[in-house]
Amino acid sequence: MTPDPILTATGVRQKRPSVLQKLFSRALASNLSCLVVPGPEIALAHGLDVKAVGMRIAGTPRDASVLLIVGKLPEKMSEAVAVLFAQMPRLRAILVLGARPPSSLPGTDVSGDLSQAALIEAVARLKQVMAKGAFASSPEDFDSSVLHARTEYVCPMHPEVVEDEPGSCPKCGMDLVARETGESTPEHHHDHEHEHHHHGHDHGEHEDEHEQCHGHEDREHQNHHDHRQDHEPEHHPDHNHDHSEGEGHKQEKAETEYTCPMHPEIVRDEPGSCPKCGMDLVAREDMEDDGGGEEAPGHGNDHEHQHHHDHSDYDEHDHEHHQDDGHEHGHGHSGHEHGGHDHGASGFMSMIEVTKDLPRSADGLQMDWLEVPFGPVFPGLPGGLKLTLTLDGDGVTEGQAASVVGITSEGEEDGEMDANTFIEHLSSAMPLAPVSYRLLACLAIERAAGLEDDSANAGGRTGALERERIASHLGWLARFGHQMGFAWLANRASTLQLNVQAASKEGLIELEPSLQALATRVGRTPLLKARLRGIGVLPTGSSDLRGPVGRASGKGGDAWARLWQRLDEIPASLDLIKAAVEPELPVLRNIGSDVSGTGETTVETPRGESRLKVSLEHGQVTSYELDTACSHHIDLVAELVKGRELGDALVAVGSIDLSPWEVIS
């Protein structure tokens, strides 16, 4: 397709093509690892076998050389994808299947349809492109509006102190630390070297996108540094020294007093030496003024405030050796040292002051908590699910889940829609259970049109639904296995899922022994029960629980029970398929051209009961109301993860089989 086989300029590395480079690119071409977006489970659901074409599935963008985009991405997701792409180290390619590339990305290297054949062909082409055009003399920086951020300076100890310029903290005199924020306000135009393109653009609506994927920071500016290492001297401008001083003075309103570091009871209004030990008195701000005046607004949610930013710039690091940031640190430091006398920043800072507002962990110690995003593309969680966990070490103190890809509509979205278009729309919006939602839409529209249930095609529809249930449960097993590091289960279940999806009734009956063998094998796996027993216990009898999650709540309601509930449902579904006719995709019966009315129906999708209410007017769908199991289940996450260890919390979330696509936002 591309006449000139060369990677997009944002993907290549800057090296003059040479023999060695050729060798590297050959090796890379034969060693592709891909990050599947929105997630590997979507690729599987579309019947794509990525491993079969010789690509490794990478868990993180760091590890990936190919960004494989499967299907159309919702808008929020395509912003996240841009960040992911920015995090991938160079020699990176974009492979898009079945959709146009998101506008946030710089185009595609190879694209194709959503089929295994197209994937094979695309990968072959990608390998050629990689092998030939991996190195170029003029790579481009990948710059997307999503990535823009503004640098601001915060005090490591006083998170409420946020300055636009480097300097020292007005409260404790510590050097302020740079961090990037997603938002930027137009008036802050700095010409610091390190900010280069990360400033001055107004992208307020993207606040969080910047950090949301994987918790890796956006590394794009790092690339810039790499490329301009020859200009290293430029990195040490001293020109903003005056900022810090000015800033310091402006903030310096509190009364300054002088005290002896050894004898706190000695307090003087002017500098001098201590009458007891003769040491120089040290300037100190009046703590009480300070605490009452400035800290008050931030008191209650002090830690939240701080941790909101921690994940992007984890603030406990020493970067004195990091050349890129060295300059700002360096001059800030000098500001601090002069500042000791100039603006009364003290040499002594109270640790009690610092720790008193910190939250207490379960063991009663006041520790920094860390808010870490997991997702929307996180190995082990379904793609599109964004989990925000507040970590206290390895434990989760609280967390919420949100869907980045959830269906947005609960009503008339684009005005009127043709009935068939609506069915397509709904089923393509649910890539993890397209058949169920197609069936749901068909049934609802048929009801609305006043048609009686027809037993003639019910059998085929049941077959298709049950087949999808088996496939979906297998897909869940694969993802769950991957999350638990159980490679065999992940491989086996995804292979079976691919087979089941495409199988006819006979094919499914042939697969029965392997499905049984899988269940037996899972039952015999050591450590598995210890891993799942008692994890993610849900209250019994809650009305919010639907589907396998609800049915498992009677049997213990933990992850182990849910695993077995799903494993038991597979043979049950097989029995239904055996009793029914050949599975066939639900197709809307002829409803006539000019029917009106409303219809409501429910379908037991693989994840639980979904309800759809459709209003038809003259054959057009004017409005609909959708209620899915996952939009109830996602609210359980906060309770499931609270106070758990990280591994257990993730397993608990994994065990309820959330499909972020089926979350109604």
Add this chain to the structure above:
Amino acid sequence: MTPVLILALLTGAVLFGVGVYGALSQTNLVMIMMGVELILAGALVNLVAFWRFLHPEVYSGQMFVLVVMTVMAVEMAVGFGVATARFRAKGSVEMEEAEDLKG
């Protein structure tokens, strides 16, 4: 008199000095413990040097080293126990803030 013995003793002496400086100058309990560890490291160097160059046939010298190593471990254990308890109670292990310990 061997230069190696003197070298080792000098090293021990300087380590001891650095340790004393650290233990006295730091305000944080854990940092003070680091100073103490350095002091003990200085002592260890001396002990090994004395054993090696003066009485290699007397194994009580090596035994002494083992005992000092145990002391280091005990110091760590007790120090961290105290630090944790103090942090739990006061929210601080800064010496500047340990006014209740002042005589």
Add this chain to the structure above:
Amino acid sequence: MYIQAFFVAVFGLAAIGFGVVVFRTSSMVRSALALLFSQTAVGCMFLAMQSEFLGVLQIMMMATEMSIMAIFMVMFMMDPGGLGGMDMSHQKRFSLGAGGIAAATAIAVALLSDWGPVTAEAPDAAMQTRELGFEMLGRSMLIFETAAVTILTAMIAATATAIPAREPANHDHKETSR
């Protein structure tokens, strides 16, 4: 002899260098690991001084000990990453003086004392290990056992001190909810 002197000097300098770094960096993890490498260098000095068992033991013990130190540093410091460049020391001049005097005294003693005749040959390593074993479980058994019991006691006592007091359990809850 010269080789030995060379290695003792090199590792000695490394030990001192890392020891100084401990109090010069404001990053606490760096502090702890600098101390670790200082202790490792001391262990290497032991090796250079032909006491193999002690050297290896020192190298092994300190790796774990100082790693534990590192996590406590992170827990109990205000600014463990040292980003703020804050000064965590006091009475600097006094400490410098005390440290200097201590070092100078020890150096003076080292240089001015008559250490008597020096044994050039050390027993070989296998022999040492064996003899140390006999010493430990023979003549010095009591010391050895005492050390063992001491460290056990210290472990239990430290744990008991560190875990939260059982009685005011409600108090803790109040603190959390506040």
Add this chain to the structure above:
Amino acid sequence: MSIAIVLFALLVTAWFLAMIESWTATGRLHPAAPLLSGLAHLGRESVVPRTPDRVFFETAPVLLLVAAMLGAAVLPLAPNLIIADLATGALFFNAALAYVLVALIMGGWGPNGAYAMVGGWRFLGQLIAYAMLIVMPITAVAMRAESLVNTAIVGSQESLWNIVYQPLGFVLFYIAAMALAFRPPFDLPTAEGELAGGVDAEYTGVRLAVLRLARLLLVVTLASATTVFYLGGWHGPLLPPWAWSLIKTLAVAVSMLLVGHYLPRIREADLLGWCWKLGIPLALLNIFIVGLLILVVP
């Protein structure tokens, strides 16, 4: 000379393991896979995360490599094929591998990322749980050999391998070795499904290549140690001694790689609980039994 041979043997084993590893990842057994993947790593950009602790970030993979190599240096391939036959070889092995922990802490702290840091501290949290299970079985092995010299330890197994003499010790050591090498199911510091790669997460390009090599060598070293301490080292009929060492090491290493394939990752709480409450008493029991055997059986 023997240094070169031992290093070569290490590399060959690591190569073989890399082949197996790529086989489990892609399903294809390709003899050149390690070379290709190494070249691919070298060809890619080596990104430095934002505001890293540069010293730690750079040092960690190298330190891991050095620790693994030092551990291997005291393990004999054949009676004379050993880099350094120290008088305290068995102890030195422990000392060298203690630095795996240090490397992981550095690698966790260095890149300035939450996942990596949780991974690094996790490994420290498990420290005593697995370290004791490495040290105490080795103690029992050394008791039987009445020596800390690794060649003497192999020599003591001429008539009866330690795996038969002290099977309990073997099981404990094997499990602890896998935990120390953080292979699945003990891959808590690098858990992909939990920490998105953890300590590995931020390494790319050349640094990642070094890290991967170091992790493979660590497995080789521990497999070699299992061979030396429990599987009779170079003892075996027909084949030359070095071949037996190599075969046994490879077999153990491959088993270590593959076991995790069929098991879910262990819970951290379970690992700690079992190691402390079950493993350490069992290890003490093992020492006691071996002591009795030494006294009773001539």
